[in-house]
Amino acid sequence: xPTKPEPQAWQDPLIDVRDLSVHFxxxxxxxxxxxxxxxxxxxxxxxxTLTVGRGEVVGLVGESGSGxxxxxxxxxxxxxxxxxxxxxxxxxxAEMSRRRLRAIRRDIQMVFQDPNAALNPAMTVExxxxxxxxxxxxxxxxERRARVVEALEKVGLSPVELFLSKYPRDLSGGQKQxxxxxxxxxxxxxxxxxxxxxxxxxxxxxxxxxxxxxxxxQELGLTYVYITHDLAxxxxxxxxxxxxxxxxxxxxxxxxxxxxxxxxxxxRALLKAIxxxxxxxxxxxDLLRGEIPDAASPPLGCSFHPxxxxxxxxxxxxxxxxxxxxxxxxxxQPADVYGAESDTVGDLAHLDTPATVARIGGKGAESARxxxxxxxxxxxxxxxxxxVDRVDDDGPGIRVVFHPGEDPALRSSDGVEVACLLYPExx
Amino acid sequence: MMRGLLGGLAKPFTxxxxxxxxxxxxxxxxxxxxxxxxxxxxxVAPYGFAQSAADGARFPKAGPPGADHWFGTDRxxxxxxxxxxxxxxxxxxxxxxxxxxxxxxxxPLGLISGYHGGWLDRILVLVMDAVFAFPSFLLAxxxxxxxxxxxxxxxxxxxxxxxxxxxxxxxxxxxxxxVSAKEAxxxxxxxxxxxxxxxxxxxxxxxxxxxxxxxxxxxxxxxxILTLAGLGFLGLGIQSTDAAExxxxxxxxxxxxxxxxxxxxxxxxxxxxxxxxxxxxxGEGLNETLxxxxxxxxxxxxxxxxRAETTITGxxxx
Numbered sequence: 001x002p003t004k005p006e007p008q009a010w011q012d013p014l015i016d017v018r019d020l021s022v023h024f025x026x027x028x029x030x031x032x033x034x035x036x037x038x039x040x041x042x043x044x045x046x047x048x049t050l051t052v053g054r055g056e057v058v059g060l061v062g063e064s065g066s067g068x069x070x071x072x073x074x075x076x077x078x079x080x081x082x083x084x085x086x087x088x089x090x091x092x093x094a095e096m097s098r099r100r101l102r103a104i105r106r107d108i109q110m111v112f113q114d115p116n117a118a119l120n121p122a123m124t125v126e127x128x129x130x131x132x133x134x135x136x137x138x139x140x141x142x143e144r145r146a147r148v149v150e151a152l153e154k155v156g157l158s159p160v161e162l163f164l165s166k167y168p169r170d171l172s173g174g175q176k177q178x179x180x181x182x183x184x185x186x187x188x189x190x191x192x193x194x195x196x197x198x199x200x201x202x203x204x205x206x207x208x209x210x211x212x213x214x215x216x217x218q219e220l221g222l223t224y225v226y227i228t229h230d231l232a233x234x235x236x237x238x239x240x241x242x243x244x245x246x247x248x249x250x251x252x253x254x255x256x257x258x259x260x261x262x263x264x265x266x267x268r269a270l271l272k273a274i275x276x277x278x279x280x281x282x283x284x285x286d287l288l289r290g291e292i293p294d295a296a297s298p299p300l301g302c303s304f305h306p307x308x309x310x311x312x313x314x315x316x317x318x319x320x321x322x323x324x325x326x327x328x329x330x331x332x333q334p335a336d337v338y339g340a341e342s343d344t345v346g347d348l349a350h351l352d353t354p355a356t357v358a359r360i361g362g363k364g365a366e367s368a369r370x371x372x373x374x375x376x377x378x379x380x381x382x383x384x385x386x387x388v389d390r391v392d393d394d395g396p397g398i399r400v401v402f403h404p405g406e407d408p409a410l411r412s413s414d415g416v417e418v419a420c421l422l423y424p425e426x427x
Numbered sequence: 428m429m430r431g432l433l434g435g436l437a438k439p440f441t442x443x444x445x446x447x448x449x450x451x452x453x454x455x456x457x458x459x460x461x462x463x464x465x466x467x468x469x470x471v472a473p474y475g476f477a478q479s480a481a482d483g484a485r486f487p488k489a490g491p492p493g494a495d496h497w498f499g500t501d502r503x504x505x506x507x508x509x510x511x512x513x514x515x516x517x518x519x520x521x522x523x524x525x526x527x528x529x530x531x532x533x534x535p536l537g538l539i540s541g542y543h544g545g546w547l548d549r550i551l552v553l554v555m556d557a558v559f560a561f562p563s564f565l566l567a568x569x570x571x572x573x574x575x576x577x578x579x580x581x582x583x584x585x586x587x588x589x590x591x592x593x594x595x596x597x598x599x600x601x602x603x604x605x606v607s608a609k610e611a612x613x614x615x616x617x618x619x620x621x622x623x624x625x626x627x628x629x630x631x632x633x634x635x636x637x638x639x640x641x642x643x644x645x646x647x648x649x650x651x652i653l654t655l656a657g658l659g660f661l662g663l664g665i666q667s668t669d670a671a672e673x674x675x676x677x678x679x680x681x682x683x684x685x686x687x688x689x690x691x692x693x694x695x696x697x698x699x700x701x702x703x704x705x706x707x708x709x710g711e712g713l714n715e716t717l718x719x720x721x722x723x724x725x726x727x728x729x730x731x732x733x734r735a736e737t738t739i740t741g742x743x744x745x
Binding site for chain 2: 076078102103105106109110112113114117118119120121122123131132135136180183187
């Protein structure tokens with residue numbers, strides 16, 4: 001199997017992200033703020049290591065809330081890094097002063113998701129595009145105009161004269177995104193961080209904008225960090241893809257390899273979720289259950305395990321999973337069974353504090369055991385049961401003890417790197 | 428830009444109907460008359476505001492209205508008509524100046540406060556709220572007392588004391604719009620482009636947050652005229668030899684009223700009433716046109732009860 005991290009890409013790393021973390025403090029309620037108590041942090045990006053080679057297109061793919069946009073913003077210093085470093089030309093973006101950051105943004109530019117919001121409604125196309133030049137010290141309006149015309153031509157807005165004096169409200173979505181692109185390339189940057197640049201556009205325009213971005217890359221020698229939730233467009237566009245989940249990279253590798261042979265169960269689920277245009281060929285898909293968990297208190301162990309169809313003992317099962325399983329079980333029960341069972345099991349709220357030992361029940365160990373048994377026989381292949389080590393009696397209830405979990409680090413596996421315990425760490 | 432401005436100016440006429448339109452037109456006519464008087468006072472007024480003699484002949488003391496002095500003269504031998512016309516000029520100067528000061532101070536403060544947030548924002552909001560909570564006329568008295576000591580009884584001093592009481596309104600409006608506007612993607616895009624905070628505030632936020640300021644200015648103008656007249660009436664405003672001021676003239680006319688000299692008080696008072704009415708009509712008319720929430724709120728109580736009770740509204744619609 002050909003592994004193709006393009007050799008020149010690896011030899012010439014342009015951006016080198018090391019163990020980057022971006023955490024946001026939660027503000028909490030008024031009491032918490034008054035007394036300054038700890039209200040928790042959201043780990044939007046949690047220890048990401050990523051290298052972007054010169055001339056490469058790296059895709060950051062994940063669901064909403066996976067931290068991909070935050071990572072992209074951190075590359076420009078738009079959000080402060082909590083920990084780790086972002087080396088660009090040997091300088092650490094994470095440590096730079098505001099002044100240096102402003103200067104570095106000449107070289108790293110960003111394209112935003114919503115072209116309708118990314119342009120100042122009070123500026124004409126000429127002002128909006130040329131303002132990047134003005135900000136970086138080009139005083140002469142005539143010089144700026146020449147550069148603006150050049151940039152607009154590059155992004156295919158012609159005849160340029162027709163667009164110069166237009167306001168964003170006069171343009172279509174695709175045209176606006178072209179203006180945003182023109183504004184991004186006018187400073188001749190090296191890197192373009194594109195945050196879902198096509199997701200707000202009409203289907204018919206998407207391919208055109210992607211093609212335009214590829215053309216610009218050829219013409220200007222750009223390097224892209226392409227942030228998207230849409231694997232299909234990433235396949236078309238990227239050299240390498242990093243799959244992100246809850247602030248971490250769970251799999252990274254060359255696009256072809258990721259598509260041909262996805263390793264991580266999450267990647268596989270994402271690939272299955274790509275819509276199939278031909279209804280005849282559409283396969284029954286088992287889509288991921290549940291939603292992306294709360295990043296303020298991520299699951300223990302592998303953060304994907306509650307949704308993972310292939311999870312096993314070491315994945316980090318815990319009390320919150322027990323609650324989810326019980327509640328899911330109740331959704332299938334008639335009301336009277338639910339009433340009886342919830343009475344036996346008692347209040348489940350305490351299970352929300354993550355722990356590898358969970359106590360339930362309050363009306364005799366036997367009845368609680370029975371419920372667990374019933375649940376298990378009903379859904380024997382539920383991965384949760386693999387995580388239960390043993391069930392002990394504990395006074396009037398029972399104690400469910402889970403196998404100790406393990407937080408998987410990225411490990412290489414045949415040309416890709418994957419953070420999953422299914423792939424044993426090889427040296 | 429220009430076309431948008433003209434379109435915006437014409438909007439009250441093109442988009443209003445019925446009462447709102449007549450309010451606006453009447454208000455504009457009244458206000459325009461006073462503006463013309465104010466601007467062309469030296470040509471419109473027969474005499475100067477502190478002129479007590481013409482062609483070597485002294486004016487009569489408290490003379491009744493007649494051919495020479497249409498509105499009569501007062502006890503200081505001044506021509507009441509001239510003082511009323513010159514008074515329009517003073518009123519306009521003070522109001523325009525105070526609005527300019529308000530915009531020049533309130534808007535940048537609001538921008539900075541809203542944009543930076545943090546402790547600066549908290550302190551400014553606290554101070555402005557404190558000023559706002561104070562009875563405004565009392566505050567104006569205190570300020571004009573302080574400022575006339577400092578700057579003399581000049582137009583500037585009075586304008587500044589009016590500024591002090593109206594700034595919080597501009598500050599609040601701009602600050603609150605800024606707080607919401609700074610979250611817009613185009614602001615982040617500007618930051619991603621490498622723009623500094625100053626550039627973002629000047630070129631990206633300013634144009635998007637000042638839009639409600641003109642309406643605020645119109646609405647405040649009427650109030651400012653009354654405050655100015657009130658200050659003058661209390662003798663805290665402009666001295667009668669510095670400029671003609673309606674409130675001050677009213678104060679002096681107080682003594683005349685008992686002795687049957689009605690013309691010294693009537694005409695300045697009428698001027699105040701007319702100008703305030705005019706400005707209020709303009710402000711309300713503008714608001715009815717530009718502010719859809721207000722328009723709806725005004726219409727609802729009139730239309731809804733009829734609908735709930737009977738089907739007459741349905742027939743009317745047909």
